[in-house]
Amino acid sequence: MTNAQRDTHSIYGFLHPKAHRAAELKDMLLALVEPTRREEGSLQYHLHEEADGTLFLYEVWRSKEDLDRHMETPHMKAFAAAFFANRMDYLERDIDGHAGAMLSPYATAE
Secondary structure: OOHHHHOOEEEEEEEEEOHHHHHHHHHHHHHHHHHHHOOOOEEEEEEEEOOOOOEEEEEEEOOHHHHHHHHOOHHHHHHHHHHHHHHHHOEEEEEEEEEEEOOOOOOOOO
16 A cells, blocks of 8 residues: 555545435535545545435545645535534434545556
């Protein structure tokens, strides 16, 4: 594993939306995908939906510093202002979120 791979930082979490707010929350999160993927240091940014409606967000950043810069972008500040203080209006229970350094290397194409 290279030093660059060792420095990567991941955040991921499960969101359990209220049925009547699920589509709205999905749209809010999907609106973050393209601008986030264009950011320097964004290696992966994915939103998944499980069969029961649970949303799973997965991000990998080149470094913690890149992730910190991401959190200061206009699109993230707008999302944070609209969502975090009122998140329980959207969610059945609070976000089950995690962050850490990625230990496994990226697969290489042969």
